[in-house]
Amino acid sequence: MPEPKNSRTSTEKAEMIIAFADDIKAERIESLDIRKKTSVADYFIVCSGTSDVHVNAILGRVEEKMKEAGVRPTRSDTNPGGWVLLDFGDVVFHVMREERRQFYDIETLWNTKELDPTLED
Numbered sequence: 001m002p003e004p005k006n007s008r009t010s011t012e013k014a015e016m017i018i019a020f021a022d023d024i025k026a027e028r029i030e031s032l033d034i035r036k037k038t039s040v041a042d043y044f045i046v047c048s049g050t051s052d053v054h055v056n057a058i059l060g061r062v063e064e065k066m067k068e069a070g071v072r073p074t075r076s077d078t079n080p081g082g083w084v085l086l087d088f089g090d091v092v093f094h095v096m097r098e099e100r101r102q103f104y105d106i107e108t109l110w111n112t113k114e115l116d117p118t119l120e121d
Contacts, residue, residue: 010035010042010090013071017045017093020065026058026095030107036115042090046107048098052080058095059084 008016014031021029026047035042049055056078063073063086075087082097083104094106 013091014043017062020062021047024058024061032110034110036119037113041092044092046094048101049095055095
């Protein structure tokens, strides 16, 4: 019997999000594996858009394609301001204007965060 679409692993979801974002020309797509650093999520996927219109188009395309695959976000934040996100529970997808991304630099924050010993194997 085939596996239901909504039972995808966090790694599968992250890979799908990356592919869908790449299809709509998202820039500097980066996957942050945060499984051993926090229990908030397994992955943060971060990418840049060239304008507010592009940022919203990336977010819309990823949300649409994930829904087609049977995966719905638990929450979305689409407030204007150059940073929007879709929260899929175990994967959080961030889309930012480049200037916001450089200002907040969440990649460095999470890449340098120490491992949480309570989350290690």
